[in-house]
Amino acid sequence: MADSKMAKAKLGEFLAAVSADYEVYGPKADNGVVTFGRIASADELALTYSNSTVSAKELFLPKTETVYEFDGENFVDDPLPEQKRVVLGLRPCDCRALTLLDGTFDCERVQDPFYVTRRANTVLVALACDRPLSSCFCTATGGDPYGEEGVDVLLSDEGESFLAKAVTDRGKDFLEQYGKFFSGKAAGKWAERAKAASGKMTCDLSLAEVSQRLDGLFEDDMWERVSQKCIGCGTCSYLCPTCYCFDLIDDKTATGVKKIRRWDCCMFQSFALHASGHDPRPITAARFRQKIMHKFNYHPQRCGLNSCVGCGRCVRACPVNLDIRQLLGDILAAAPSAASE
Numbered sequence: 001m002a003d004s005k006m007a008k009a010k011l012g013e014f015l016a017a018v019s020a021d022y023e024v025y026g027p028k029a030d031n032g033v034v035t036f037g038r039i040a041s042a043d044e045l046a047l048t049y050s051n052s053t054v055s056a057k058e059l060f061l062p063k064t065e066t067v068y069e070f071d072g073e074n075f076v077d078d079p080l081p082e083q084k085r086v087v088l089g090l091r092p093c094d095c096r097a098l099t100l101l102d103g104t105f106d107c108e109r110v111q112d113p114f115y116v117t118r119r120a121n122t123v124l125v126a127l128a129c130d131r132p133l134s135s136c137f138c139t140a141t142g143g144d145p146y147g148e149e150g151v152d153v154l155l156s157d158e159g160e161s162f163l164a165k166a167v168t169d170r171g172k173d174f175l176e177q178y179g180k181f182f183s184g185k186a187a188g189k190w191a192e193r194a195k196a197a198s199g200k201m202t203c204d205l206s207l208a209e210v211s212q213r214l215d216g217l218f219e220d221d222m223w224e225r226v227s228q229k230c231i232g233c234g235t236c237s238y239l240c241p242t243c244y245c246f247d248l249i250d251d252k253t254a255t256g257v258k259k260i261r262r263w264d265c266c267m268f269q270s271f272a273l274h275a276s277g278h279d280p281r282p283i284t285a286a287r288f289r290q291k292i293m294h295k296f297n298y299h300p301q302r303c304g305l306n307s308c309v310g311c312g313r314c315v316r317a318c319p320v321n322l323d324i325r326q327l328l329g330d331i332l333a334a335a336p337s338a339a340s341e
């Protein structure tokens, strides 16, 4: 479908029509905190945010979910989340983050049924980013404020209307299904708008070589130094759209037990603790190194891409102001010969 356009005045009517066919989720603001939740009307949508405080990750990988239950006699799988959903207004960096999570939960080796079902049943209608924050660095990681990776439909806020562009066949079908709300063939200045947005990015890091530089830094004493301030709170990982560590726990029920998957975090002291009492990462520096190595060395070696989309949430939310961009800059500044020794 060619570019099209929807007047913002039609948003309420559009949402009512979409809600008849799908569960609709979008950004909601509460005291300045923007999270993704179920949307019942256009009034609830907070579409003027720069980036959400919490990413849309939990719509695909909930904080906790029951995987199966043993009722004392039988094992019963929890029903798969079959409902059709639309997530409206998430940023391109969060859509790109989902393509990275696919590499873990929907790949040749692993097909996580809950994750795969949610991904298959969800249309992603992203809103391009015209006002990136000073903490955003998506372009350094290969993304873009107008990026289309993982996006089904891309919207751009033109003031009185939204420009809309189908990126995938699923997006094309979606725009056609609700075609009466869009005026067809609205030639949008996508390239100009995208250029203006990426021109506002302030980070000039280039992370193409960071994985290679990290190869020789495992034993480096820099980890002690850079992690000195870290209090291991896990905020960075919980807000990160690409972090996916989880734990499986048993919860007793009246007749049996439930197996529950819940988010975990490699920055926590107990994360790597073995049942024997041995802890291969007993100090903060080792845990901090694990997080950085996983994102920028192990993940690219396994999947070809850094596990960071430059959303900047960890920069904005860290209580002790640890800035991952500064650390990456230091790693890149390390002499290649020293790094590969």
Ligand code: SF4
Binding pocket: 229, 230, 231, 232, 233, 234, 235, 236, 237, 267, 317, 318, 319, 320, 321, 322
């Ligand atoms: S948010 Fe900051 S202090 Fe908390 S674990 Fe992450 S780096 Fe450490």
Ligand code: SF4
Binding pocket: 236, 239, 240, 241, 242, 243, 307, 308, 309, 310, 311, 312, 313, 314, 315, 324
């Ligand atoms: S590491 Fe930080 S900047 Fe990168 S995706 Fe995670 S939260 Fe965003």
